[in-house]
Each structure stands twice: as structure tokens, then as C-alpha cells.
Amino acid sequence: MATESLFTSFPAYVWLSLLLAVPALTLLRDVWVWLRMPPGPTPLPFIGNKLQLPKTSPWLQFEQWSKTYGPIFTIWIGRKPTVIISDPVIAAELLEKRSTKYSSRPRMVAMGEILWDGASVLVQPYGKEWSTRRKLLHQALTPKALRLYKPVQTAEASRLCCELLHTPANWEKLLERFTSSIVFSVAYGHRIDSLNANIIHQRFKFMHYSASLNVPGKYMVESFPLLKHVPDILAPWKADIKAHGREEAVANMALVDVVRSDLARAKTHGDDIPDSLCKLLLELREKEHIPLSDRDFSFIPASLFGAGSDTTASTLCTAFLALVTHPETLRAAHEELDTVIGSSRTPTFADEIRLPYLRALVKEVLRWRPVAVLGGTPHASTEDDHYEGYYIPSGTTVLGNSWAINLNEEYYPDPHRFYPARFLAPAEKAEFESKSTPNGKSHPAKAGHSSFGWGRRICPGADLAANSLFIALAKILWAFHIQPLKGVAYDTFAYTEGFNIRPKTFKCEIKVRSESHREVLLRELEGAEEVLEVFTPFQE
Numbered sequence: 001m002a003t004e005s006l007f008t009s010f011p012a013y014v015w016l017s018l019l020l021a022v023p024a025l026t027l028l029r030d031v032w033v034w035l036r037m038p039p040g041p042t043p044l045p046f047i048g049n050k051l052q053l054p055k056t057s058p059w060l061q062f063e064q065w066s067k068t069y070g071p072i073f074t075i076w077i078g079r080k081p082t083v084i085i086s087d088p089v090i091a092a093e094l095l096e097k098r099s100t101k102y103s104s105r106p107r108m109v110a111m112g113e114i115l116w117d118g119a120s121v122l123v124q125p126y127g128k129e130w131s132t133r134r135k136l137l138h139q140a141l142t143p144k145a146l147r148l149y150k151p152v153q154t155a156e157a158s159r160l161c162c163e164l165l166h167t168p169a170n171w172e173k174l175l176e177r178f179t180s181s182i183v184f185s186v187a188y189g190h191r192i193d194s195l196n197a198n199i200i201h202q203r204f205k206f207m208h209y210s211a212s213l214n215v216p217g218k219y220m221v222e223s224f225p226l227l228k229h230v231p232d233i234l235a236p237w238k239a240d241i242k243a244h245g246r247e248e249a250v251a252n253m254a255l256v257d258v259v260r261s262d263l264a265r266a267k268t269h270g271d272d273i274p275d276s277l278c279k280l281l282l283e284l285r286e287k288e289h290i291p292l293s294d295r296d297f298s299f300i301p302a303s304l305f306g307a308g309s310d311t312t313a314s315t316l317c318t319a320f321l322a323l324v325t326h327p328e329t330l331r332a333a334h335e336e337l338d339t340v341i342g343s344s345r346t347p348t349f350a351d352e353i354r355l356p357y358l359r360a361l362v363k364e365v366l367r368w369r370p371v372a373v374l375g376g377t378p379h380a381s382t383e384d385d386h387y388e389g390y391y392i393p394s395g396t397t398v399l400g401n402s403w404a405i406n407l408n409e410e411y412y413p414d415p416h417r418f419y420p421a422r423f424l425a426p427a428e429k430a431e432f433e434s435k436s437t438p439n440g441k442s443h444p445a446k447a448g449h450s451s452f453g454w455g456r457r458i459c460p461g462a463d464l465a466a467n468s469l470f471i472a473l474a475k476i477l478w479a480f481h482i483q484p485l486k487g488v489a490y491d492t493f494a495y496t497e498g499f500n501i502r503p504k505t506f507k508c509e510i511k512v513r514s515e516s517h518r519e520v521l522l523r524e525l526e527g528a529e530e531v532l533e534v535f536t537p538f539q540e
């Protein structure tokens with residue numbers, strides 16, 4: 001009654017004005033923010049630039065926009081601003097020098113909060129919970145720990161070469177098995193002998209499910225986070241996500257239990273069990289208090305497969321595409337390997353220092369077609385900031401467009417040419433190339449590229465990945481010719497869509513360089529198998 005009288009006591013035009021005032025004020029506020037932020041394509045009220053966003057390869061459109069609006073520009077997804085950076089110096093300035101402001105992640109309610117309940121380091125907001133997990137990852141990925149993983153990486157690379165001898169046409173799957181096995185051996189001390197292993201199917205199921213939650217517009221809870229508090233009984237969508245989250249957590253904890261029982265067995269029987277990230281963390285947990293439940297703890301080793309397997313395999317696929325389309329680089333690599341290593345053994349990590357061209361080739365692969373093409377998971381700012389007179393409000397999503405940064409011709413002249421020599425010191429460069437490309441501006445990162453991200457969120461597995469890439473490419477290039485098939489036209493822009501990209505499937509010729517190279521590979525396999533023996537495989 002009281003409501004009714006309040007409603008009727010004002011004329012309709014008052015209510016109508018109030019109704020219009022809310023969107024009008026919201027719009028005014030948006031315009032006020034929009035005018036002060038870095039420029040970009042003009043957004044429409046409330047929907048922003050949604051209609052201008054391409055359905056495929058957004059990094060290419062973003063690269064185009066950077067040419068129109070500058071190396072830092074803004075797009076709007078609905079009412080949320082995203083700042084996109086296309087210059088490595090600006091990325092370093094904001095995401096590294098001002099990293100206390102730019103190290104969070106945009107809120108992902110369905111995936112990060114309901115499915116994983118804040119357990120995954122990848123999407124966790126900046127803060128204590130994230131830094132606890134991140135520190136643990138670092139402790140198990142120090143240079144000393146990385147040395148412990150090198151024998152299994154070397155042995156797996158030898159096994160990969162022998163598999164390439166037998167089924168060269170299957171090279172893409174062989175690369176995937178190689179990177180999966182390294183990730184599982186490093187994470188849990190158990191190898192992968194086949195992509196049909198149950199654990200691989202299980203991990204892919206989890207990955208596909210989590211990716212399916214991250215589709216813009218799929219869940220209202222992303223726009224109205226309060227909906228996550230609706231009781232499960234009234235929100236079947238939420239109960240379903242939680243059930244999947246529980247299934248993943250149970251599987252992650254079971255993997256930690258595998259390592260726990262390995263440790264217990266080793267104690268009783270004096271067995272030798274391999275060093276793994278999970279083993280190191282369990283031993284650490286015995287010595288000091290780690291403020292994580294069993295469930296949350298189990299997500300740390302589990303993060304390695306999702307973050308590290310496909311990324312490394314895709315980078316190796318890119319290397320094959322680069323070699324097939326730039327045969328002069330294969331010749332230069334063979335020349336270096338023949339001079340430094342010879343033909344009676346394959347290269348090892350101990351040779352790395354004497355193989356500058358190969359090291360440069362690894363960097364160039366990472367630069368040329370960055371797998372995490374939009375910088376991986378986006379960053380988000382947690383404080384208001386100003387850059388070159390532009391306003392960047394707290395809560396802005398910030399994307400480093402690795403594609404535009406790594407192919408920025410000011411830093412990398414002739415950027416689409418696969419040209420490892422650009423990463424060589426001048427003296428080394430003269431040795432490999434007579435006709436050299438001019439040097440561009442120097443990139444601010446020590447690595448010389450931005451493919452592993454920035455600042456406090458930079459990929460913690462970068463050195464592990466670089467080691468896998470080095471040893472795999474060193475042995476493969478030592479042993480094989482990787483060549484184009486006659487009559488096939490190769491498109492170096494034909495890549496898959498998605499968060500992480502890889503070349504669309506292509507065929508090439510992989511031929512052992514000589515009978516003596518084949519014999520060396522087969523001979524070295526015996527030693528590799530001895531190393532791998534202790535990494536008992538996950539079953540099919």
C-alpha cells in the first residue's frame with residue numbers, strides 16, 4: 001500500500017526521467033573515462049567495440065589498430081576497458097617497472113572462482129594467495145632444480161629422435177608425446193609413453209571443460225558476480241561447474257598421492273625415485289609450514305601440464321615450419337653442429353655454450369610466431385595509473401600483444417623472416433651470414449623477446465621450456481634434414497585460432513642425415529632408456 005502511494009504520488013514523467021537518468025549518468029561516466037584513456041576505435045554505448053572485434057585471429061586486427069591508434073590503445077568489451085600494448089618498451093614500463101599495479105588477472109568467476117575455487121595460480125588475482133603458490137613453483141624451478149630435470153629432458157629428446165626415425169610422418173604427435181612426458185616427469189616423476197595414456201585423456205577433458213567456461217557471454221555471473229552466491233539448488237549451472245571442479249581436485253590429489261607412495265616406498269625399500277617438482281614440494285612441506293590445504297597444494301604440480309605441454313609442443317611445430325620455409329637456417333645449424341659436435345655423438349646440454357647459432361634459433365622460434373599470441377592470460381591493474389598523460393583506471397584488463405611486439409619492425413627489421421642470426425653477438429653473426437639484416441632497436445628484456453610474458457606474472461616455466469626446446473632441436477637438427485615436400489606451398493601465417501596458436505597441420509620430409517647418424521641415435525637410445533626406466537609410465 002505504502003509502495004503504491006509512493007508510486008502514484010509522483011507523476012509518470014518523474015519516474016520516466018529517473019529511469020532515463022541511470023543509463024544517461026552511466027553513459028556520461030563511461031564517456032568521461034573513455035576520453036581520458038589511450039585512444040582506440042570508437043566504442044558504442046554499453047556494447048563498446050564488440051561489433052568491431054574480429055571472430056578470428058584478433059591479434060592481427062589489434063596489430064592493425066596499433067598502426068592507427070598507436071602502440072598503446074584501448075578497446076571496450078561492453079563497459080570494460082582493455083588496454084592493448086604493441087611496443088616492448090611500453091610493456092616493460094607498465095607490466096614490469098610498475099608491476100605492483102599491473103600484476104593481477106581479470107576476474108574469471110566461473111573458471112577461477114567456482115570451478116577452481118581460487119586454487120589455480122594462472123588466473124589468481126595478485127595478492128598473498130597467489131604469491132604463496134608462485135613462490136612454491138619458483139622453489140621447484142630454481143637453476144639448481146632445473147639441472148635435476150636435464151637428464152630426463154635429454155633422454156626424452158633421444159627417444160623422440162628414434163621415434164622420428166621410425167614414423168617421421170607422425171612428427172606432430174611425437175612432439176606432443178615428448179612435451180607431455182617431460183611435463184609429467186618433471187611434475188610427478190612418471191613418464192608418458194603414449195598419448196593414449198588415461199592421464200592424458202583426463203587432463204584434456206579438464207582443459208576443454210575449463211576453456212568452455214571462458215566463453216564471453218556464456219555465464220551471466222561474469223557480469224553480475226553476486227550470482228555466484230545463489231544457492232546451488234537454485235542454480236544448476238553452478239552445481240554443475242562445482243561438480244567438475246571437485247572431479248579435477250580429486251584427480252590432482254590422486255597424483256600427489258602417487259608421489260607420496262613413491263616416497264614412502266623409497267624410504268622402506270631404499271628405492272631410487274626420480275626428482276620431481278611434486279617430490280621437492282612434498283619434502284619442503286615436511287620441513288616447513290605451507291599454508292595450503294591438500295587440495296590447493298595439489299593444483300601446483302597439476303598446473304604444469306596445462307601451462308607447459310601444449311605451449312612447448314606448438315613452439316616445436318613452429319620450428320619445423322620455420323625450417324621448412326627457411327632452408328638456409330637448417331644449413332647454418334648443420335654447419336655449426338658438424339663443426340662443434342661432429343658425427344659420432346649427439347649434442348647435450350654441456351654443448352649449449354658452444355652452440356650460439358642453435359641458442360639463437362631457439363629464441364628466434366619463440367619470437368617469430370609467439371605461441372601465447374596475446375601474451376597468455378591477460379594482466380589486470382589494481383590501482384589507477386597515468387601513462388604519457390593517459391588515464392588507466394584500476395580494474396583495466398591489460399594485454400601485451402606478443403604478436404605485434406615480437407613482429408614490431410622497429411625492433412626486428414624484416415620481422416617475418418625467420419632469421420636466428422638477429423640474436424647473435426656481432427662477431428658470431430659475421431660467421432654465419434654474409435648478408436645481414438640491419439639491427440633494430442634493442443628489446444628491453446634479457447631474452448630479447450616477450451614470448452614468456454612480463455614482470456611478476458612472467459612464465460615461471462620459461463627456463464624449463466627453453467631447455468626442452470634447446471635439447472629437442474639440437475638433437476633433431478643434428479640428426480635430420482627437415483625439408484619441404486615438392487610441389488607443396490607453405491603458408492607461414494596458417495595458424496590455429498585460440499589462446500595458444502600452432503601451425504595448421506602440414507606435411508614435410510624428415511630424413512636422417514646418414515647411416516652413421518642413424519646408428520648413433522640407436523646406440524644412444526640404450527642410455528636414454530636406462531635414465532627413463534626409473535620414471536615408470538602412466539598406464540593406457
Ligand code: HEM
Pocket residue numbers: 121122123124134303304307308309311312315371372375376377378379451452453454455456457458459460461462464465
Ligand atoms: C614455450 C613454452 C611456454 C610459453 C611460450 C609460455 C608462455 C607463458 C606466458 C606468456 C604466460 C603469461 C605471462 C604473463 O601473464 O605475463 C605464462 C604463464 C605461466 N606459465 Fe608458461 N609458457 C611456456 C611453458 C611453460 C612451462 C613448461 C610451464 C611449467 C612450469 C609453464 C607454467 C606457467 C604458469 C604456472 C604460468 C602462470 C603464472 C602466473 O600467473 O603467475 N609455462 N606462460
